[in-house]
Amino acid sequence: MRSKKHPLDSGGMSSTSPLVLITGATGFVGSHVVHQAISAGYPVRLVTRPGKDGALCSLYDASKNVDVVVIEDIASSDFTEALRGVGAVIHVASPNAGRSSPEGMISGAVNGTLNIVKQATAAGVKRIVVTSSLTALADITSDFYARRTHADTDWNEVTKESVLDGTHENDALCVYSASKAIAERELWKFADAHPEVDITTILPCMVYGPIAPGIKLTKEGLANYSTAAWFYQALLPPAGQQAKLKPVQDTVPMTVDVRDVARAHVLALSAAESSSVRRKRLLVAGETFLFKDAVEHLAKVRPELRDRLPDTSEAKPLLEQVNIMDTSRTKEVLGITEFIDWRKTVEDSVQSFLDIEKSWGETN
Numbered sequence: 001m002r003s004k005k006h007p008l009d010s011g012g013m014s015s016t017s018p019l020v021l022i023t024g025a026t027g028f029v030g031s032h033v034v035h036q037a038i039s040a041g042y043p044v045r046l047v048t049r050p051g052k053d054g055a056l057c058s059l060y061d062a063s064k065n066v067d068v069v070v071i072e073d074i075a076s077s078d079f080t081e082a083l084r085g086v087g088a089v090i091h092v093a094s095p096n097a098g099r100s101s102p103e104g105m106i107s108g109a110v111n112g113t114l115n116i117v118k119q120a121t122a123a124g125v126k127r128i129v130v131t132s133s134l135t136a137l138a139d140i141t142s143d144f145y146a147r148r149t150h151a152d153t154d155w156n157e158v159t160k161e162s163v164l165d166g167t168h169e170n171d172a173l174c175v176y177s178a179s180k181a182i183a184e185r186e187l188w189k190f191a192d193a194h195p196e197v198d199i200t201t202i203l204p205c206m207v208y209g210p211i212a213p214g215i216k217l218t219k220e221g222l223a224n225y226s227t228a229a230w231f232y233q234a235l236l237p238p239a240g241q242q243a244k245l246k247p248v249q250d251t252v253p254m255t256v257d258v259r260d261v262a263r264a265h266v267l268a269l270s271a272a273e274s275s276s277v278r279r280k281r282l283l284v285a286g287e288t289f290l291f292k293d294a295v296e297h298l299a300k301v302r303p304e305l306r307d308r309l310p311d312t313s314e315a316k317p318l319l320e321q322v323n324i325m326d327t328s329r330t331k332e333v334l335g336i337t338e339f340i341d342w343r344k345t346v347e348d349s350v351q352s353f354l355d356i357e358k359s360w361g362e363t364n
Contacts, residue, residue, distance in 0.1 A: 018087025018127070020269065023047045023074060023116065025056060028226040029131060029204075030092040031212035032262035037090070038065065040266050047071050047082060047093070059214050075111035079119040088127040088269050089120045095179065096226065102163055102175045109179035110186050117190060121197050129268045132201040134252065134325070135177035136184045137283075144252055147321040152203075152281040152329055156181035188279070200268040200280040202261065205325055206251055209258035209345050210352035217356055227251075228258075232353050234291045235298065235346075237310055245315040249290045253322050256286045257340035267334040277333050285325035286339035290318050294346045301347060 020037055024030030025046040037044050043065040046056055053070050060066035071077045074093055083089075095108040117128055137154040138144075156177060163178040184201055191199040208231045211217065223229055230251060237243035264284045274280050292315040299306050330336060 017042050019043045019085050020088045021045045021086045022090045024092030026052050028228050032258050033265045035212050036262045036266045083123040090129045092131045105175045105179045109183040113183045127198050129200045132184045132203045133180040134205040136181040140173045140177040144323045145319045145321050148323045151326045198273050202264050204256045204261045204284040205254035207258050210348040243310040245310050245312050247314045253288050257345045260339045282330040283325045283327050287342045288322050289342040
């Protein structure tokens with residue numbers, strides 16, 4: 001580990017705000033978590049891989065309450081120095097779908113989670129928040145039009161052995177689904193053995209929304225930017241291309257705004273302890289919509305984009321028997337009263353994509 005910024009200066013910060021270590025700070029969800037943690041008054045220490053530290057240092061250069069540290073490998077590196085003075089951890093980082101072999105995906109997710117959680121516990125950290133996923137509740141290939149309610153007691157029962165049987169080498173989403181489920185199961189085994197640590201997992205469904213403030217992305221960067229990339233490519237195909245939406249949307253129809261996901265992570269830092277509200281496995285989901293709905297809404301509110309939007313004539317509407325996620329415990333434990341309307345998610349996302357495209361022209 002090496003630090004790439006000045007030591008934290010706590011001047012102006014509340015003495016009751018713990019220093020929060022955040023992993024995955026350059027990612028879609030992680031960047032929003034950082035933004036909201038800072039806005040909530042937390043000093044933060046951001047963990048990043050070699051090569052990504054420069055962008056983070058530039059983004060937060062004027063902040064006295066942000067520190068950036070480089071960790072070679074979250075799954076195996078020593079966090080001793082990175083955890084010095086830390087009072088809470090938000091672990092967002094996880095291997096992206098299709099970026100490594102099935103075995104590498106699973107071991108990266110499991111070992112990445114356990115390595116930082118074990119070291120944080122040994123360092124005396126008492127509050128840990130970990131990003132999980134709908135895929136820890138149900139396999140990504142499940143029928144999401146079965147009028148089923150997903151609850152915090154549900155589990156994707158996939159095993160490591162079944163994923164590594166040689167038949168899933170080209171099924172990145174299936175492997176990603178398994179990696180999240182297996183990593184979370186291992187995390188709760190650790191939590192059960194260490195009741196002195198308050199652990200929360202946040203389980204969002206399909207995460208869409210605008211890019212976090214200040215984040216700069218190249219054309220290639222946006223094309224590979226998690227679920228935001230899917231949204232961008234579906235809603236704003238390159239000008240001049242006669243794109244059509246597929247008859248059936250091939251992603252999960254249950255959606256949530258990235259800002260709500262980040263808000264849940266930050267609120268979890270000050271939520272009631274598990275000893276009083278039981279295991280905090282918190283589902284985060286907004287209103288369901290499809291790309292078809294998003295495009296047709298944009299055609300109404302942004303008519304100047306109509307020539308850019310894809311053809312929706314063959315896309316089927318949302319079926320009534322779509323599954324839902326039970327967010328009642330999340331609202332109870334975190335005090336969230338409502339989630340961002342999907343129309344605002346669509347409008348804000350598209351504006352942020354257009355702003356990023358504009359920046360490409362300005363740098364040419």
